[in-house]
Amino acid sequence: MYAFTLERPATVADAAKLAAAGGKLLAGGQTLLASMKLRLSAPEQLVDLGAIKELVGIRKEGNAFVIGAMTRHLDVGANAEIKAAYPALAWLADHIGDRQVRAMGTIGGSLANNDPAACYPSAVLGSGATVITSKREIAADDFFQGLFTTALEEDELITAVRFPIPKRAAYEKLRQKASNFPLVGVFVTQGDSGVRVAVTGAGNGVFRHKGLEEALAKSFTPEAAAGVKIDSSDLNSDLHASAAYRANLINVLTQRAVKKALG
Numbered sequence: 001m002y003a004f005t006l007e008r009p010a011t012v013a014d015a016a017k018l019a020a021a022g023g024k025l026l027a028g029g030q031t032l033l034a035s036m037k038l039r040l041s042a043p044e045q046l047v048d049l050g051a052i053k054e055l056v057g058i059r060k061e062g063n064a065f066v067i068g069a070m071t072r073h074l075d076v077g078a079n080a081e082i083k084a085a086y087p088a089l090a091w092l093a094d095h096i097g098d099r100q101v102r103a104m105g106t107i108g109g110s111l112a113n114n115d116p117a118a119c120y121p122s123a124v125l126g127s128g129a130t131v132i133t134s135k136r137e138i139a140a141d142d143f144f145q146g147l148f149t150t151a152l153e154e155d156e157l158i159t160a161v162r163f164p165i166p167k168r169a170a171y172e173k174l175r176q177k178a179s180n181f182p183l184v185g186v187f188v189t190q191g192d193s194g195v196r197v198a199v200t201g202a203g204n205g206v207f208r209h210k211g212l213e214e215a216l217a218k219s220f221t222p223e224a225a226a227g228v229k230i231d232s233s234d235l236n237s238d239l240h241a242s243a244a245y246r247a248n249l250i251n252v253l254t255q256r257a258v259k260k261a262l263g
């Protein structure tokens, strides 16, 4: 590591001011500190969000859960209300990385980072959730903009995420054994606004699969998903899996997710 200064503001407004002046926001540090150790990132000032109480917590608002940006994965996974009303979301949080990562990692850090294989972006996009920031509210469909890129501005903090509770939902993933990140993950919901299928790990960022959504809107069954051909031309190929393998996984994991959602 090299020298940097550390600020620990107590309010969102103060954190935003520090970010506007060039400070780098620090949440759980699971990605940022590792990238600093590898010298892939070299901020001169870190702005630790850990003292901002308003960023932590889970509350139910009508038919939605609002989860503060600094809420740890472990706390979402263990929350009794989410487990009862939106078990797919609790399961996803409870199966991110390992216990240490879940004890430190936060939903805000995960979404701001937008790793193309992260789990939470698929839940946010698959739920049609809303990302609440220090400046505005951003629909999930507008938030994720490709590889490690989001709609966030330099001085904009995620403060919370609002998840509408669907009628049915499930998340299925195949872990990449070395990193624990999903090789491919699929989050499926069926709710008032129809069916949403969000895929992570397969492309340059999380995306919705229109073909699967249309088939499942007609018939919410594993068989309907099985009949959809997944085009592999825009999918990733790397040493872990070819694009064709990932395409097949999208189909298989969607079938499993629908089966799980149907109970």
Ligand SMILES: Cc1cc2nc3c(=O)[nH]c(=O)nc-3n(C[C@H](O)[C@H](O)[C@H](O)COP(=O)(O)OP(=O)(O)OC[C@H]3O[C@@H](n4cnc5c(N)ncnc54)[C@H](O)[C@@H]3O)c2cc1C
Residues within 6 Å of the ligand: 024, 025, 026, 027, 028, 029, 030, 031, 032, 033, 049, 069, 070, 073, 095, 096, 097, 098, 101, 102, 104, 105, 106, 107, 108, 109, 110, 112, 113, 117, 118, 119, 120, 152, 156, 157, 158, 159, 179, 180, 181, 182
């Ligand atoms: C070994 C390992 C395994 C993992 N496995 C998985 C997995 O299976 N699935 C998965 O989804 N994730 C996985 N992760 C990622 C992890 O869960 C965290 O979500 C991720 O590291 C980022 O969250 P963080 O709170 O640590 O953010 P940090 O590392 O502190 O920050 C990440 C980025 O987000 C920015 N940021 C943080 N908070 C905010 C905010 N409120 N507003 C705006 N910008 C902000 C920071 O400036 C930084 O650029 C894994 C991580 C590790 C180290």
